[in-house]
Amino acid sequence: MVTIADVARHAGVAPSTVSYVLTGKRSISSQTRSKVRDSIRLLGYHPHAGARALATNRSNVLALVLPLRPGVYLPVLMRFVTAVVTTARWHDMDVLLVTADQGAQGLRRIAGSAQVDGFLVLDVELDDDRVPLLRHLTQPSVLIGRPAAAKGLTCVDLDFEAAGARCVDHLADLGHRYIGFLGAPSVVYQRNTGYAQRAMAGFSSAAMRRGIASTALPAEDDYESVLTSVRGLLRTQPAMTALVVHNEAALGWVAGGLRALGRRVPEDVAVVAICPDELAEQMQLTSVQLPAEQLARQATELLIARLNGLSTAPLTLLPPKLSSRASTSPRPPRG
Amino acid sequence: MVTIADVARHAGVAPSTVSYVLTGKRSISSQTRSKVRDSIRLLGYHPHAGARALATNRSNVLALVLPLRPGVYLPVLMRFVTAVVTTARWHDMDVLLVTADQGAQGLRRIAGSAQVDGFLVLDVELDDDRVPLLRHLTQPSVLIGRPAAAKGLTCVDLDFEAAGARCVDHLADLGHRYIGFLGAPSVVYQRNTGYAQRAMAGFSSAAMRRGIASTALPAEDDYESVLTSVRGLLRTQPAMTALVVHNEAALGWVAGGLRALGRRVPEDVAVVAICPDELAEQMQLTSVQLPAEQLARQATELLIARLNGLSTAPLTLLPPKLSSRASTSPRPPRG
DNA sequence: TAGTGTTCTCGAAACGCTTCAACACTCGGA
DNA sequence: TCCGAGTGTTGAAGCGTTTCGAGAACACTA
Numbered sequence: 001m002v003t004i005a006d007v008a009r010h011a012g013v014a015p016s017t018v019s020y021v022l023t024g025k026r027s028i029s030s031q032t033r034s035k036v037r038d039s040i041r042l043l044g045y046h047p048h049a050g051a052r053a054l055a056t057n058r059s060n061v062l063a064l065v066l067p068l069r070p071g072v073y074l075p076v077l078m079r080f081v082t083a084v085v086t087t088a089r090w091h092d093m094d095v096l097l098v099t100a101d102q103g104a105q106g107l108r109r110i111a112g113s114a115q116v117d118g119f120l121v122l123d124v125e126l127d128d129d130r131v132p133l134l135r136h137l138t139q140p141s142v143l144i145g146r147p148a149a150a151k152g153l154t155c156v157d158l159d160f161e162a163a164g165a166r167c168v169d170h171l172a173d174l175g176h177r178y179i180g181f182l183g184a185p186s187v188v189y190q191r192n193t194g195y196a197q198r199a200m201a202g203f204s205s206a207a208m209r210r211g212i213a214s215t216a217l218p219a220e221d222d223y224e225s226v227l228t229s230v231r232g233l234l235r236t237q238p239a240m241t242a243l244v245v246h247n248e249a250a251l252g253w254v255a256g257g258l259r260a261l262g263r264r265v266p267e268d269v270a271v272v273a274i275c276p277d278e279l280a281e282q283m284q285l286t287s288v289q290l291p292a293e294q295l296a297r298q299a300t301e302l303l304i305a306r307l308n309g310l311s312t313a314p315l316t317l318l319p320p321k322l323s324s325r326a327s328t329s330p331r332p333p334r335g
Numbered sequence: 336m337v338t339i340a341d342v343a344r345h346a347g348v349a350p351s352t353v354s355y356v357l358t359g360k361r362s363i364s365s366q367t368r369s370k371v372r373d374s375i376r377l378l379g380y381h382p383h384a385g386a387r388a389l390a391t392n393r394s395n396v397l398a399l400v401l402p403l404r405p406g407v408y409l410p411v412l413m414r415f416v417t418a419v420v421t422t423a424r425w426h427d428m429d430v431l432l433v434t435a436d437q438g439a440q441g442l443r444r445i446a447g448s449a450q451v452d453g454f455l456v457l458d459v460e461l462d463d464d465r466v467p468l469l470r471h472l473t474q475p476s477v478l479i480g481r482p483a484a485a486k487g488l489t490c491v492d493l494d495f496e497a498a499g500a501r502c503v504d505h506l507a508d509l510g511h512r513y514i515g516f517l518g519a520p521s522v523v524y525q526r527n528t529g530y531a532q533r534a535m536a537g538f539s540s541a542a543m544r545r546g547i548a549s550t551a552l553p554a555e556d557d558y559e560s561v562l563t564s565v566r567g568l569l570r571t572q573p574a575m576t577a578l579v580v581h582n583e584a585a586l587g588w589v590a591g592g593l594r595a596l597g598r599r600v601p602e603d604v605a606v607v608a609i610c611p612d613e614l615a616e617q618m619q620l621t622s623v624q625l626p627a628e629q630l631a632r633q634a635t636e637l638l639i640a641r642l643n644g645l646s647t648a649p650l651t652l653l654p655p656k657l658s659s660r661a662s663t664s665p666r667p668p669r670g
Numbered sequence: 671t672a673g674t675g676t677t678c679t680c681g682a683a684a685c686g687c688t689t690c691a692a693c694a695c696t697c698g699g700a
Numbered sequence: 701t702c703c704g705a706g707t708g709t710t711g712a713a714g715c716g717t718t719t720c721g722a723g724a725a726c727a728c729t730a
Contacts, residue, residue, distance in 0.1 A: 001449070001473075003686055014710045019688055026689095029708060046447030050388030051686035054715045059385060061450075064432065068417045074409040082403045085434050094450065097399065097432040099420050112381030114336070114716095115396075115429065138336070338716055349680045354718055361719095364678060386716035389685045 002043045011039040022047065053114065060093050062303060063116040065107070065130075067100045067123040073248060076276045076292045077122075080144075083296035084120060091304050093117075104130045111137045118303045120144070124155075126194045140306040142299045146194060150314065154306065156299040159317035160195045160274075163288045164202025166320045167244040167272040170286070172210045174328060176242040176270060179207060180233035181216035182226075182254065184247045189218060199246050199274055213237060221249040227257040234261060242270040242328075251279060255327075270328040277323070284326040291318055337378045346374040357382065388449065395428045397638060398451040400442070400465075402435045402458040408583060411611045411627045412457075415479075418631035419455060426639050428452070439468045446472045453638045455479070459490075461529045475641040477634045481529055485649065489641065491634040494652035495530045495609075498623045499537025501655045502579040502607040505621070507545045509663060511577040511605060514542060515568035516551035517561075517589065519582045524553060534581050534609055548572060556584040562592040569596060577605040577663075586614060590662075605663040612658070619661040626653055 119141035207214035219229040273287040280287035454476035542549035554564040608622040615622035
C-alpha cells in the first residue's frame with residue numbers, strides 16, 4: 001500500500017504538506033502543490049479510509065436503512081436508492097447498505113463503531129422503535145416518513161395532506177361535485193403508517209372547503225373487496241362522478257369494478273390516483289406521484305447539511321405534483 | 336466516545352487484555368474475561384471501525400456493485416441484495432453499496448482507500464472493462480456472471496447451458512419430439528452478455544443428444560415481433576409441440592401469439608421458460624428459475640472464504656432447477 | 671532446589687492520517 | 701536596521717485499535 005509518507009518522500013516534502021495539499025486547509029505554494037499532485041498521480045495514492053476516519057472522526061459514509069421486505073414497491077425504492085447514492089457521491093460520500101431487519105440493534109452497532117457519519121432511514125412507521133434510538137445517537141439522521149414523535153428529528157416526506165387536497169382540487173376544477181375516496185385496506189388506517197390518514201384528511205377537508213360532497217371507504221387487496229367498496233360508495237352517493245384512489249394494490253381493479261357496475265372511466269366516473277408514476281403511466285391514470293428522486297435528494301442533502309453543522313428544518317414536506325392523464329376527461333361527464 | 340482504554344480502566348486491566356477478550360486471539364482467564372465483558376456492556380463499548388481497520392488492514396465491509404439502470408428485473412435483484420446482506424452479516428461484515436455507473440474508476444477509488452475487503456460484482460458483461468482492473472486489485476472479488484476472460488477471477492453463475500438442456504430433457508421426457516426455442520432479442524446474442532448463447536447452446540446440444548428436432552429464433556420485445564418469431568418457428572417445424580422461451584419481455588405475449596396462430600397452451604404447444612420464478616408463478620409457466628438467493632449466498636461465501644485465505648474454484652455453476660406448472664401438460668398433446 | 675513449561679497479563683510499538691504549534695522566510699514599513 | 705505581519709512548510713502528537721515480545725505467577729518435573 002502506498003502511504004502519505006511515500007508520496008511525501010517522492011515529492012521531497014513533509015507528510016503534513018501532502019495532507020494540506022489534499023485537504024486544502026492551508027495555503028500551499030502552487031509549485032509544491034503541483035509537485036505533490038504529480039507524485040500522487042504517479043504513485044496512485046489514495047488516502048487510507050480507516051486512518052482518515054480515525055484522525056478526523058468522519059468516515060464519509062452514510063447509512064441507508066432500507067425495508068427489503070416483500071410488499072414494498074420496488075421501482076420506487078430503486079429510484080430512491082439510486083438518487084441517494086448519486087447525491088452522496090456528489091458530496092464525496094459512500095453509502096453503507098443496512099437492511100431494516102437488523103433493527104435498532106443494528107443501528108446501534110453501526111453508530112457505535114463510528115462506521116457512518118449519519119443515517120438515512122426509509123419507511124419509518126408511526127411508533128417506530130428505532131426513533132427513540134435515532135434521537136440519541138451521536139450521528140444525525142434524516143427520516144423518510146413521519147413518526148408520531150418527530151421532535152428532535154429531521155423528517156422528509158411527500159405532503160400527503162396536500163396530495164389528497166390536490167386530487168379534490170383537480171376534480172373540482174373539472175366541475176365534479178360528488179367525489180368518492182377509495183382508501184388503503186382498513187388495517188392500514190389503524191396502525192403504523194400515518195400517510196394514509198393524512199391523505200384522507202387532506203381529501204376530506206379540501207372537499208369541505210370546495211363545498212363538495214365526499215364519501216370515503218377503505219378497500220382490501222382483492223377484486224371482490226374493491227367491487228364491494230365501489231358499490232358502497234355509489235350507493236351512498238349515486239351522483240358520484242369522480243373517484244380518488246389511494247391504494248396501489250386496488251388500482252388494477254378499479255376500472256373493472258366500475259365497469260361491472262355500469263360506469264365507464266372517464267365518461268361516467270373520473271379517476272385520480274395517488275401512486276407511483278410508473279403505475280399511473282401504465283394504466284393511463286391521472287395521478288399525484290410519489291417523487292422518489294426528489295425525496296431522496298432532499299433527504300440526502302439535508303443529512304449532509306447537518307453533518308456540516310448546519311441546522312435544518314425539522315420537517316420538509318414536498319409539494320404534490322399532479323399529472324393529468326386519460327382517466328380524467330377534461331370536462332365533467334354530467335352536471 | 337467510549338474507547339478500549341475506558342473499558343480497560345473500568346475493568347482494571349490493560350487495553351491489550353480487553354482486545355484479547357474481544358478477538359479471542361489469546362487465552363484469558365474466565366474471571367478477567369467476564370469482568371471485561373461486564374464493563375463492555377455497562378459502558379456500551381463498540382470498537383471504532385476506522386481504528387480497527389487501520390490496525391488490522393481489514394474493514395469488514397464488502398462492496399456490492401449493482402446495476403441500477405433501467406431494465407434489470409428488480410424483484411430478483413432485491414432478493415439478491417437481501418441475501419448478500421444477510422450472508423455478510425452472518426460473517427460479521429457490512430455491505431457498501433456501489434452503483435455500476437461509478438465504473439472502474441469508482442472501484443479503483445474504493446479499493447485504493449481500503450474501504451472494503453472485497454468486491455461482489457453483479458451483471459458482469461463479456462468484455463467488461465472492470466474485469467482487468469478487478470484482476471489486479473489487492474482485494475479479491477467474486478463476479479456474478481461470466482466474462483470472456485475469466486482467468487484469475489472467481490465467478491458464480493447459473494449453469495445456463497444445463498438450464499437449456501434441462502428444458503429439453505423435461506419436454507423430451509413428456510414425449511415431445513419437435514421443440515422450438517424462442518430466444519432473447521438478436522442484439523443480445525451479438526454482444527455483451529453470454530448467458531443467452533450458453534442457454535441456447537445447451538438447448539441445441541441436448542436436443543441433438545436426445546434425437547429431437549429443434550429450431551431456434553430470437554424475438555424482440557414487442558408483440559408483433561414475438562408473433563413473427565413464433566410463426567417462423569411453426570413454419571419451419573409445423574409439428575412443433577413444445578417451446579422453450581428465454582426472453583422475459585416476450586413471455587407475456589407467447590401464449591397470446593400461439594393462440595393467434597391457433598395453438599393452445601398447453602394442449603397444442605407446451606411452454607417452458609427460463610426466467611425468474613415470480614414471473615413463471617404468475618403466468619403458471621413451467622420454468623427453470625434464476626436462483627437469486629442461492630447465487631448471492633454462494634458468491635458471498637466464496638468471497639469471504641477468499642478473504643480468509645482459502646483458495647476457491649474459479650467457476651461455480653449452480654445446477655438449474657425446473658418447476659413444473661400448468662404450461663406443460665403431463666403428456667404430449669399429439670404423438 | 672533449580673529448571674522447564676504453561677497460562678495469563680501487560681507495555682509499547684505499530685497502523686496511516688490530520689492538525690497544532692512552531693519555525694524559517696520574505697516583504698514592507700518605521 | 702530592526703520589527704511585525706504574513707506565507708509556506710515542518711515535526712510531532714494524537715486518533716483507537718491490534719499484536720508482539722516479555723514478564724509474572726504458578727505448577728510440575730528432574
